[in-house]
Amino acid sequence: MPTHSAQSLFDQNVRSAEACLDLYDGVKALKTQLEIDWILRAAVVFVVSALDAYFHDKVRYRVGRYSLDNLPPTLAKFEVPLRDLVAWDAAQRKGNVLRNWVMDDLGVKPLQSPVAITDALKLAGIDSLWDTIEPDKRNKAKLLEQYNALIKRRNQIGHEGDRMQSRKSGKKLRQIARGELAGYVTFAKTLVGKIEAAFPR
Numbered sequence: 161m162p163t164h165s166a167q168s169l170f171d172q173n174v175r176s177a178e179a180c181l182d183l184y185d186g187v188k189a190l191k192t193q194l195e196i197d198w199i200l201r202a203a204v205v206f207v208v209s210a211l212d213a214y215f216h217d218k219v220r221y222r223v224g225r226y227s228l229d230n231l232p233p234t235l236a237k238f239e240v241p242l243r244d245l246v247a248w249d250a251a252q253r254k255g256n257v258l259r260n261w262v263m264d265d266l267g268v269k270p271l272q273s274p275v276a277i278t279d280a281l282k283l284a285g286i287d288s289l290w291d292t293i294e295p296d297k298r299n300k301a302k303l304l305e306q307y308n309a310l311i312k313r314r315n316q317i318g319h320e321g322d323r324m325q326s327r328k329s330g331k332k333l334r335q336i337a338r339g340e341l342a343g344y345v346t347f348a349k350t351l352v353g354k355i356e357a358a359f360p361r
Contacts, residue, residue, distance in 0.1 A: 166217035167356050173210035177203040177345050184338060197333070200341045201317045207344045208272065208314040214352055215271040215280060216263070221361065222284035224259035234282035238262065272311050274304055286359050293354040307351070310344050 180203035187196045226235060240261050251257045262283055271277050278289050294300040316322050316334060323331045 165361055166214050166221050167352060169217050170210055170214040170352050173213055174207065174345065174348060177206040177210065177341070177348075180206065181338065181342060181345070197336050200336045200338060201322055203341050204310075204314050204317055204336075204344060207341075207348050208311060211348055211351070212271050215277050216266060218286070218355070218359075219266060219280055219284045220259060220263055222286070223262050224255035226258065226285070227254065232282065232285035232287075234279075235262070235285070238265075238283065272314075274307065289355070289359075292358045293351075303351070306347055310347065313340075313344070 180199050184196055184199045184203075187194060187199070223235065226232070235258075238261070244261065247260075248254065248257050266280055266283075269276065269280075271280050274290060281287075281289050290300055290304065294303050322334050322336070324334060325331075
């Protein structure tokens with residue numbers, strides 16, 4: 161059974177978006193009358209899903225390595241119900257219990273806003289994420305702007321059917337282009353690469 165990491169799982173997950181690009185190109189080459197822009201919209205959702213899963217996995221694979229005497233400050237303040245301490249006492253591998261507690265809490269929370277991501281990664285001992293991976297203020301602002309644009313685009317697709325919302329818009333679909341999606345894939349892969357370089361495994 162292969163050993164995985166947050167990055168190896170991201171690499172697998174983001175392939176869904178890349179496969180959508182291949183599918184889009186293949187169907188477009190057939191010159192059919194099908195509306196194929198939905199393939200690109202699906203791919204935007206897959207890119208964000210891959211990033212969201214990556215941040216969850218980054219916490220999952222790091223948090224179980226700690227013991228009570230070396231907890232990151234945020235993890236040291238993590239609250240668990242008293243009844244759950246039975247699992248701690250009974251466990252031979254305490255890190256697994258710690259990981260399960262944290263992931264039960266995070267498992268229902270999307271990690272898509274920069275603040276939510278920062279807060280979650282602090283549990284895994286990763287502080288000052290955005291400042292660390294991009295120390296230059298202008299470059300950091302640009303990175304976060306690109307990230308937020310990707311999340312906004314995903315939300316337009318996921319929550320609005322990608323239709324314009326103004327009263328005079330006629331609820332027409334927003335435009336989407338292959339280059340836009342290819343840019344999102346490249347951005348996501350670059351972002352994960354920066355995080356892995358600063359905080360390996």
